Amino acid sequence: MLMSTCENDKPEDRIQMMTRTEQFSKLLCELEHCREDEQMQKIEKMNEMAEEMKQSELESIFSEEQFNEIDKMIEEKKITMENACLLLKRIGYNFVLKFVWNRFFETSLLIKRFEAVMIEEYKKKEGRNEKLLVDLCESYLTLSCSFLSELLVICILVLLKVASKKEETEETQKEVEMALLALNRIDMLFV
Template identity: 50%
Template sequence: MQTEHTILIIRMKVGSDDETEDGIQESPIAHNILKLFSELEHCDDDEQKVKIEKLNEIVDDMNEEEFRYVFMTGLFNKIDKMINEKKISLQNAIVLLKRMGHFRSLKFPWVYIFKGYSLSESFGKTIIEENKKKKGKNEKLLIDLCECYLLLNFSFPSKLTSIFVSNLLRIALNKEENEEIQEEVEVALLALTCMCQEV
């Protein structure tokens, strides 16, 4: 059975320059995102960072249909596979996913895109494992993973609730008047808002 991702690619290939054979207009934004994404696994770490920044800029211009086409059709499983095969670092994947989740939460909060994908399960397991560590805990990684998880989709197992609350509240309550810190506070608050919608 064809996924929407497959159908989108077919539409892009079989259509004329301006329109596909079924009359649906091609989406240059979706095309550029898929093209850049397909190039990621063939780049080194620095090149990936450059392409991810370009991807993030394009994501900000998507409409809801383009967003659904691109991100609800297997890209999360592809990212999970790339992480497992060490074709993309977890840190680079988080940069892309966090921006994507931030965009979803602000523009299309009714679109639930993360639950059920292997990447959602992987992130959930990593969050639990990192939170259990007594020594060598990577606090930034834990916060980033919590934010990614909630910004992409606020539906989550109840066992993650206390982890989300304790870690994100600590960031959200930071009173430092520093632009970078305040941006972190805003993202943490947005993630907590997503979580409250589920609760």
């Protein structure tokens, strides 16, 4: 009696037979069941996949439900806000580079969380998490198609500070590039 090919395949082989969008969705679902270090590895893999995706693939990887699922994972402390931003800012970066307009972020619960945390972080006099604030601003601008005026001001101030860095390290240049890309998104939407 012959076994089906799938039964003989290792789980890794089955994953490779899936489309990139299916693989991406599977990894997204697995995030909540991983330790933080495993999450970082999965997020890096997801970001690499997003960079390889065509415009049509990118348009299909995030729905309102998926953004809401990330919000739920943050609420239940199954993923940190920092890890969520690590994923979403790179997704937003690819959205901008490949001219993807995804309106699901704006209707999700996640955007409300981002907005609240951005305002809260920005208003802090002491103990402000600058990196988180920058990541939130970049994610917000690259994933959104419209912006609240209060948040637009915050994002501009925060990202102009990053964009004005004079250091010439590779890491700093990447930070500056991302900040400028996010700021450019504002101009694209008001043309």
